Amino acid sequence: MITKKQFVNIINRLKETDDIKNKVNDIIRASTDSAITDFMEAGSLMICHEDLVVQLLENMFNDGDTIGWWLYELNYGREYTEGCITESDGTPIDLSTAEKLYDYLLKNN
Numbered sequence: 001m002i003t004k005k006q007f008v009n010i011i012n013r014l015k016e017t018d019d020i021k022n023k024v025n026d027i028i029r030a031s032t033d034s035a036i037t038d039f040m041e042a043g044s045l046m047i048c049h050e051d052l053v054v055q056l057l058e059n060m061f062n063d064g065d066t067i068g069w070w071l072y073e074l075n076y077g078r079e080y081t082e083g084c085i086t087e088s089d090g091t092p093i094d095l096s097t098a099e100k101l102y103d104y105l106l107k108n109n
Helices: 004-029 034-039 050-060 066-073 098-107
Strands: none
Touching: 004 050, 004 098, 050 066, 066 098
């Protein structure tokens, strides 16, 4: 099993890569050269195996889609709000950090 420290490190590296990709996309979109802005995006410029890493993490935790949802829908937890995910009784689940996501996944594995 992966440790919490390893999990958080992987999540942080994915987040850093995503942040760089977004910055490069902003630069490309701001370009006055329409050929560049029409056909380029940072994802095609950067070699990234993000999808494979996410699949591996989801398989390690026997997780359907919580990790992907947390990464993409909650923007690496930055858009987490209390109550966006709850227990079956309505109790909010705190997934505000990668550490808390790890604890949740371990508990529900």
